[in-house]
Amino acid sequence: MPLKVHPDIASLSSYVPGKPIEELQRELGLARVIKLASNENPLGPSPKALAALSEGTATLHRYPDGGAFRLREALADRLKVTVDQVILGNGSDEILGLLARAFLAPGDEAVMADQTFVIYKMEVTAAHGKPIVVPLKQWRHNLQAMGDAITDRTRLLFLCNPNNPTGTMVSADEVEYLLSRVPTHVVVVFDEAYFEYVQNPQFPDSIAYVKQGRSVIVLRTFSKIYGLAGLRIGYGVATAEITNFLNRIRPPFNTNSLAQRAALAALGDDEHVARSRAVIEAGMEQMVKGLTALGFAPIPSEANFVYVDVGRDGRAVFEAMLREGVIIRHIEGRMVRVTIGLEEENREFLAALKRVLHPH
Numbered sequence: 001m002p003l004k005v006h007p008d009i010a011s012l013s014s015y016v017p018g019k020p021i022e023e024l025q026r027e028l029g030l031a032r033v034i035k036l037a038s039n040e041n042p043l044g045p046s047p048k049a050l051a052a053l054s055e056g057t058a059t060l061h062r063y064p065d066g067g068a069f070r071l072r073e074a075l076a077d078r079l080k081v082t083v084d085q086v087i088l089g090n091g092s093d094e095i096l097g098l099l100a101r102a103f104l105a106p107g108d109e110a111v112m113a114d115q116t117f118v119i120y121k122m123e124v125t126a127a128h129g130k131p132i133v134v135p136l137k138q139w140r141h142n143l144q145a146m147g148d149a150i151t152d153r154t155r156l157l158f159l160c161n162p163n164n165p166t167g168t169m170v171s172a173d174e175v176e177y178l179l180s181r182v183p184t185h186v187v188v189v190f191d192e193a194y195f196e197y198v199q200n201p202q203f204p205d206s207i208a209y210v211k212q213g214r215s216v217i218v219l220r221t222f223s224k225i226y227g228l229a230g231l232r233i234g235y236g237v238a239t240a241e242i243t244n245f246l247n248r249i250r251p252p253f254n255t256n257s258l259a260q261r262a263a264l265a266a267l268g269d270d271e272h273v274a275r276s277r278a279v280i281e282a283g284m285e286q287m288v289k290g291l292t293a294l295g296f297a298p299i300p301s302e303a304n305f306v307y308v309d310v311g312r313d314g315r316a317v318f319e320a321m322l323r324e325g326v327i328i329r330h331i332e333g334r335m336v337r338v339t340i341g342l343e344e345e346n347r348e349f350l351a352a353l354k355r356v357l358h359p360h
């Protein structure tokens, strides 16, 4: 008998992650592979997090603290909110799923940009909601149009800031204009996975909107600047009313004990964060200069990656770069996204790209 899968699930295709380094090494027999595909921290994890991890292994027979009290307390202290306003997820990805399941009844709408982080559409569809997709304007969220897209059925509005894959941001003024138009039955999701990299003074203080009691949630992660993507841990900050609903469907041990320990240590490692920021700042300058010299116009980015029109089929460029041992990300059409790496990784990326573009 054929499987009777829900049509919403049947409509989805699997998420395609950045290719792992070992897989490409195996496939092409390459000794050295550079991965600039998943916006990971090229310096690796905080050394303090690594030390905390080894200390945590002796108690692995115990269940983790399901409430993750110490980590939530440290986050609450740092952000000047209460502990019950902080929720942890198995990566902030998991919190996106909790939001979709908590707030969307079948047919309810969630407003999001195109292009933006692909997980929003996936989670909304999986929760039987309806993604309402609003095109970017000059590579940035079009907050006017997103505000216009809100209806009585809207429950969620996703604002990826800075936006993945474009690296662009929306300012405090623009966000406040949007918030002034958003009815209280809509939860605005500020996905700030790259928050710690942003230097622009116009960037909104989204935690302040939480403190004002607005219906917003701010999502951040330990996967990016903190260098802990493999451990899977991220957090949300919202009104206690919102976190209370999410906690009702959160799996009780959704973040593991090692992830909680490592995240707590990484949060206190200001030196690692500062060093990571400096590497990306210098690397961004190097990449933009190099890409410009090759005749491209990378979109100005606030994050640790650049989005660039390579002037030809981006998939072919992505595949040719794989044969050079460099993993980047093809997004669509002529657009590729490249994570900023270490100085020599950026240099090798630019040299490989030059060989791919001018093979003779």
Ligand SMILES: *Cc1c(COP(=O)(O)O)cnc(C)c1O
Pocket (backbone or CB within 6 Å): 039, 090, 091, 092, 093, 094, 117, 160, 163, 164, 191, 193, 220, 221, 222, 223, 224, 229, 232, 233, 234
């Ligand atoms: C990387 C990323 C995340 C979250 O990643 P987790 O590893 O699940 O915490 C969330 N949103 C965006 C836009 C990202 O790029």
